[in-house]
Amino acid sequence: MTTPRIAIDAMGGDEGVRVMIEGAAEARRRHDQFQFLLVGDETRIQAALAEHPNLRGTSEILHCDDVVGGDEIPTQALRRAKTTSMGLAVNAVKQGNAGAAVSAGNTGALMAMSKLALRTMPGIDRPALAAVMPTLEDDDVIMLDLGANTEADARNLVQFAIMGAAYSRIILGRKPRVRLLNIGTEEIKGFDRLRDAAAELQEATGLDMDFDGYVESDKINRGEVDVVVTDGFSGNIALKAIEGTARFVTDLLRAAFTSSIRSKVGFLVSRPATELLKHHLDPNNHNGAVFLGLNGVVVKSHGSATAGGVAHAVTVAAKLLEANLTDRITADLNALQSRAQGAPTE
């Protein structure tokens, strides 16, 4: 294998080139065997690189003038796949010029471009967007799909479970506990598709996961489950409800702490505690949503991520590349298929 290389869309994100380059430089210090392909405006990239000699020496610049807009409709952006920094970063993966691409640009456009250029891998019908969230315990939890597919049938959900488990194993280094997201209202519990997916995952042997039915959304962050599988609509709602509530509670806390002199003093004294909380909940420490199920690794960095957040997203890409994510998914898919061929169900 040649030196692994990561393509960075240097133009995406609210802060643009400077933050993307600084983030890549920070990631490079952690993964010093990686090379980088920096895609975007050469002059601005060169200016940003001046402060990061460690990255400069191991990077190639691919110049382009065009950038995908944040509000651009994906189908429209798709037509400029060959001229934009986002399109060229993804295309580098397709051409084998890079093993993974990282972009902080328009999510819908990145998804559309990645799907078209890289295609779904054998055995996967639809790619899914997966993110990592903190839990009460040390280990993080992965949730997917988060919006790549508004709806998902039982077959899609089973594939999402396999992809999420492969991703989780790379992070955790052990067999992950996988659950389907469901609601608990007695009789009307779930849909047929959830029941069917649960049955298939329960009966499958040889899958490298510990599947055990359902989880409700109030248990996602308890540290009792490693992978939460759902359709893109429910997943997006759960993810944003979690993000929004974490912000809501910390905003309330801030308001409470500044409500009196006494509480301000208490805040200062207990600062190490609140800093710990802030660190644990800081989205930059979990930045980098992954498009799973494509022939190549594509990671979406949040538009508002700091350089530290970008570094985290690049590190995610590097880890998935090192661990051969795609091969791991294929192994589980084969296990499922050989079972289906051995004992065909309806």
Add this chain to the structure above:
Amino acid sequence: MTTPRIAIDAMGGDEGVRVMIEGAAEARRRHDQFQFLLVGDETRIQAALAEHPNLRGTSEILHCDDVVGGDEIPTQALRRAKTTSMGLAVNAVKQGNAGAAVSAGNTGALMAMSKLALRTMPGIDRPALAAVMPTLEDDDVIMLDLGANTEADARNLVQFAIMGAAYSRIILGRKPRVRLLNIGTEEIKGFDRLRDAAAELQEATGLDMDFDGYVESDKINRGEVDVVVTDGFSGNIALKAIEGTARFVTDLLRAAFTSSIRSKVGFLVSRPATELLKHHLDPNNHNGAVFLGLNGVVVKSHGSATAGGVAHAVTVAAKLLEANLTDRITADLNALQSRAQGAPTE
């Protein structure tokens, strides 16, 4: 109108009779024109009443031996509608013996019994479960459906919007801001049913609400919206994600505050601030989910609610009864129907 009366299922809930009676007594102190029908084991109710003379004087006891189990399947509980405390409380509303029923028992059973006994009100196809949540601002936000219907079409969603708006107006005393819950992933934004419901609500005139499209789940608690409308699956996921995350963050905070002597001291000093936060997030202060769309008011108190929580749920029932919730819903339904008849859409 005769003296309004509220039927209390005294047997439901984790804590049983004592908490239910104490809660009713607390609510009675706030709404002293209300009468109560206490349904359940007479001996235990009498014992609990001994401590609450204010409630005793204005209550009638309806004795029964049978109780719906917490894990009981709704269809099974339904067969004992005429013998259980839950069934008899709901039945009192049907018979006109009470204007509203409050139970802390099995949600699915309460929903099934209420639907069967009270039937959906004219113009409503399906009842919905609505709950109130805190926001960053002073006003609370209402969300529905939370699990009465796993799926909902455009027509259901429009009816949910009307029911939620009527409920919200009673709490807020002003025209509520109503939004449909959706995800923001550019191209694939929402389903047809969301688009259709939005179009109908946007075009309707004479509705007593301020409808303006969609809200994402990270904005539910920002205080920018008063009613969030969705299907029961998504609503249940959003509600529990919010509840779970609020608990998650406060658990992290507790862990952080006890991580060192210094932060423990800071915690003590800033106690008023954290108490404020606790008060704001305490589910007891928002207890009482309402089944909207039935011919009568039914309120579900949380199984683990304190007496203060039960009092809140009983107060919700009293308010909805006083404000004639059902009439308000009918008025908006008529506005919608007269428009539909004037200018029929497909």
